[in-house]
Amino acid sequence: MIAENSDTVSLPVMEHFYTLQGEGFHQGKAAYFIRLGGCDVGCVWCDVKDSWDASKHPMFGIETLKQRVKETPSEIVVITGGEPLMHNLDALTTALRSAGLKTNIETSGAHPLSGHWDWICLSPKKFKAPLPGILPFANELKVVIFNKTDFAWAEEYAAKVSPACKLFLQPEWDKAATITPLIIEYIKANPKWELSLQIHKYINVP
Numbered sequence: 366m367i368a369e370n371s372d373t374v375s376l377p378v379m380e381h382f383y384t385l386q387g388e389g390f391h392q393g394k395a396a397y398f399i400r401l402g403g404c405d406v407g408c409v410w411c412d413v414k415d416s417w418d419a420s421k422h423p424m425f426g427i428e429t430l431k432q433r434v435k436e437t438p439s440e441i442v443v444i445t446g447g448e449p450l451m452h453n454l455d456a457l458t459t460a461l462r463s464a465g466l467k468t469n470i471e472t473s474g475a476h477p478l479s480g481h482w483d484w485i486c487l488s489p490k491k492f493k494a495p496l497p498g499i500l501p502f503a504n505e506l507k508v509v510i511f512n513k514t515d516f517a518w519a520e521e522y523a524a525k526v527s528p529a530c531k532l533f534l535q536p537e538w539d540k541a542a543t544i545t546p547l548i549i550e551y552i553k554a555n556p557k558w559e560l561s562l563q564i565h566k567y568i569n570v571p
C-alpha cells in the first residue's frame with residue numbers, strides 16, 4: 366500500500382473502514398473505524414496481533430483520514446487499535462470534531478490519555494494495567510471475560526470508574542460457548558452489568 370502522508374501530522378493505520386459498531390454501548394450503530402498500528406499490551410487472546418508492530422503499517426495524514434470518513438455518511442468515528450493511546454491523538458480528534466464528527470475511542474488505558482472524546486470505552490487488560498488517570502473519564506467499562514477469575518477483576522475496575530460509567534461484560538470470542546452462560550448468570554445476579562457481544566463477528570462485517 367502507498368503511504369498517504371500529504372499532511373503534516375500522520376499516524377500508522379492498519380485499516381480503516383465503515384461498518385456497524387459491534388460491541389458495547391454503541392452496538393449496532395453505523396461508525397467509521399480507524400485502527401491504528403502499535404500495541405505493547407500483549408493480550409494472549411488478542412485477535413488483532415498484526416496491529417502490534419506500528420512500523421508495519423502505512424502512515425496516513427490526518428486530513429486524509431478525515432476526508433475518507435467524510436466520503437461516507439458516518440456521524441461517529443471509532444479510534445481503535447492496537448492501543449491507540451500509544452499515539453498523541455489531540456490533532457486527529459480536533460480535525461475529526463471540526464468536521465462535525467463524534468469521536469469515540471476503544472482503549473486499554475495503558476498509555477496517557479490524549480485527544481478530545483465524545484465517548485471513551487475503557488477495556489482494561491490484565492497484561493498491562495490502565496493508568497489511573499483515565500478512570501474518571503471512562504464513559505463505558507468493557508471487560509473481556511476469559512475465565513471465572515475475571516469477574517472479580519472486572520469488579521475492581523467497576524469500583525474505580527465514575528458512577529455514570531456504563532458497565533459491560535463481553536465473552537472472549539474463542540471461549541464464548543462456555544463463558545457466555547456464566548456471564549448471563551453473573552449479570553442476573555449483578556444487574557449493574559450488561560452483556561456485550563461482538564455482533565460484527567456474528568453478522569460477518571469487519
Ligand code: SF4
Binds near residue numbers: 408
Ligand atoms: S490491547 Fe487490544 S490490540 Fe493490544 S494486545 Fe490487547 S486485545 Fe490486542
